[in-house]
Amino acid sequence: xxxxxxxxxxxxxxxxxxxxxxxxxxxxxxxxxxxxxxxxxxxxxxxxxxxxxxxxxxxxxxxxxxxxxxxxxxxxxxxxxxxxxxxxxxxxxxxxxxxxxxxxxxxxxxxxxxxxxxxxxxxxxxxxxxxxxxxxxxxxxxxxxxxxxxxxxxxxxxxxxxxxxxxxxxxxxxxxxxxxxxxxxxxxxxxxxxxxxxxxxxxxxxxxxxxxxxxxxxxxxxxxxxxxxxxxxxxxxxxxxxxxxxxxxxxxxxxxxxxxxxxxxxxxxxxxxxxxxxxxxxxxxxxxxxxxxxxxxxxxxxxxxxxxxxxxxxxxxxxxxxxxxxxxxxxxxxxxxxxxxxxxxxxxxxxxxxxxxxxxxxxxxxxxxx
Numbered sequence: 490x491x492x493x494x495x496x497x498x499x500x501x502x503x504x505x506x507x508x509x510x511x512x513x514x515x516x517x518x519x520x521x522x523x524x525x526x527x528x529x530x531x532x533x534x535x536x537x538x539x540x541x542x543x544x545x546x547x548x549x550x551x552x553x554x555x556x557x558x559x560x561x562x563x564x565x566x567x568x569x570x571x572x573x574x575x576x577x578x579x580x581x582x583x584x585x586x587x588x589x590x591x592x593x594x595x596x597x598x599x600x601x602x603x604x605x606x607x608x609x610x611x612x613x614x615x616x617x618x619x620x621x622x623x624x625x626x627x628x629x630x631x632x633x634x635x636x637x638x639x640x641x642x643x644x645x646x647x648x649x650x651x652x653x654x655x656x657x658x659x660x661x662x663x664x665x666x667x668x669x670x671x672x673x674x675x676x677x678x679x680x681x682x683x684x685x686x687x688x689x690x691x692x693x694x695x696x697x698x699x700x701x702x703x704x705x706x707x708x709x710x711x712x713x714x715x716x717x718x719x720x721x722x723x724x725x726x727x728x729x730x731x732x733x734x735x736x737x738x739x740x741x742x743x744x745x746x747x748x749x750x751x752x753x754x755x756x757x758x759x760x761x762x763x764x765x766x767x768x769x770x771x772x773x774x775x776x777x778x779x780x781x782x783x784x785x786x787x788x789x790x791x792x793x794x795x796x797x798x799x800x801x802x803x804x805x806x807x808x809x810x811x812x813x814x815x816x817x818x819x820x821x822x823x824x825x826x827x828x829x830x831x832x833x834x835x836x837x838x839x840x841x842x843x844x845x846x847x848x849x850x851x852x853x854x855x856x857x858x859x
Contacts, residue, residue, distance in 0.1 A: 517852040524848020530841040534834075538650040542609035545644035546623040546630060550805050551607075553629070553639030558825040561634045563592050564600065576600075579630045598628040634827040637815055646830055649807035654838070656723060656792045657785040663727035665781050668734030669773065673765045675735065676742025687739065690732035698729040702795055715806040722801055726788050734780055741773045775853035782846035786839040793835055809835050 518524060537544060563580040567573050581596030604623035611617045624630040633643040675686040702725050745751065746769060754764050795801030796810025797817075804811060809831035816822050816829055 514852040518848055521848045521851065524845055524851075527841040527844035527848065530837065531845055534650065534838055534841070535654060537647055538654045539612065540621075541648040541651050543611055543617070543619075544621045545641070545647045546604070546606060546620055546632075547641040547644045548607050548609075549640065549645045549648045549807050551640060551644075553635065556629055556631075556635055556639040557637050558821070559629065559631055559635040559639065560590050560825075561827055562629070562631050565597070569595075569597065579624055579628065581628070598624040598626070598630070600624055600630065633830050634825065636812075636825075636828060637821065642812070642827060642830060645807040645812060646809070646834065649809050649812060649831070650834070652719065652802055652806065652808040653789055653792060653810065653835075656719070656726075657788040660723050660726045660730065660788040661781050661785050663723070664731040664734060664784065665777065667727070667731040669738055669770050669777060670765075671731065672735035672738025673742050673770050673773070676739040677746050677761065677765050677769060679743070683739070687736065690735050693729055693732040696729055698725060698791065701725055701729070702791070703798075703800055715802055718802055722792055722795065726791055730784065730788070734777065734784070737776060737780060738770075738773045741776060742769050745769055745772045779846055779850045779853060782842060782849055786842045789835065789838060793831075 559582065562582065565578050565580055566575075568576075568578070577600045578597040579600055581593040581598075582590045583593045583596075585591050600622055601624070602622050603619050604621075604625070605618050606620045606623055608616065608618050631641050631643065633641075633646065636642055636645070671686055671690070675683045702722065705721065705725065742765075751764060751768055754768055759767075792801055792808065793810035793813070796803075796808045797813050799811070799814060802808040802811055812828070812831040816832070822828070
């Protein structure tokens with residue numbers, strides 16, 4: 490009777506070398522075009538946040554009352570004589586008899602890359618006066634129109650991403666660290682330690698974080714600095730958010746703690762802390778990373794909801810939530826629909842993170858790689 494062939498290890502394409510789990514996951518993720526596209530969108534969003542002042546053509550606090558609710562500036566690709574040009578031009582706008590803005594073809598200005606403008610610090614360190622694009626002089630160029638104070642919506646949208654996107658990252662970093670340690674300790678020790686930590690997690694999960702933030706916002710003074718508000722939102726979201734991750738990590742740790750390499754580490758006298766950090770937690774990283782990726786949109790939506798209600802980041806510091814606050818007025822919304830641009834970016838960010846999280850789950854789970 491012929492013997493069955495021995496199972497062969499998966500190899501790198503064309504090399505004959507066995508693949509590591511990381512290479513297998515990366516290969517699976519690369520084949521998922523939707524997840525890769527979502528990852529690219531997420532990277533572009535964070536690049537926009539990092540280089541916000543460089544991309545924005547105007548300061549976020551630049552108020553022009555005479556140009557309130559100015560519509561997006563039209564862009565044309567022909568010169569004053571009507572000939573096609575590779576140089577884009579921004580058309581001027583004027584008010585008609587109905588006090589509505591209409592394009593003025595006789596007034597135009599070239600849109601230049603690396604245009605000079607207001608002074609700022611690139612990456613908060615290097616002082617510069619060069620911006621990605623803009624028009625010369627005082628020609629009003631508003632890619633996404635202006636708000637009720639005449640402030641450029643595009644500039645505030647780009648700079649406001651620094652607040653809205655960073656809250657998700659900072660909050661998940663704190664949540665990730667606490668959840669891993671607490672969940673790992675509960676699963677490793679079991680018994681009373683497990684009972685106490687899990688009951689604490691259940692108590693924290695029963696606290697509605699959004700209403701807790703609303704209650705604190707009502708207690709605290711209304712004129713606290715934006716940095717304090719930012720830290721308060723991160724602290725509360727992190728304080729309540731780590732409990733769910735800890736329960737997931739605890740379940741995985743319970744199944745891993747009895748394996749041979751953990752027993753060998755105990756026999757060699759390795760401390761409990763090192764066993765948890767070096768042997769147990771690495772086994773939970775794949776699930777933790779997926780949970781973290783899927784949790785970031787929740788933090789972003791929580792900040793946007795609070796700022797939309799006026800209980801989070803307040804003017805003049807821009808964030809996507811407080812920029813949407815103006816859309817609560819139906820009359821303003823029908824006249825200036827471009828103020829919904831922050832809502833569109835929130836939608837794109839949440840969809841991109843959720844799609845990327847699904848792709849990471851499929852790539853990191855060995856059962857789904859085939």
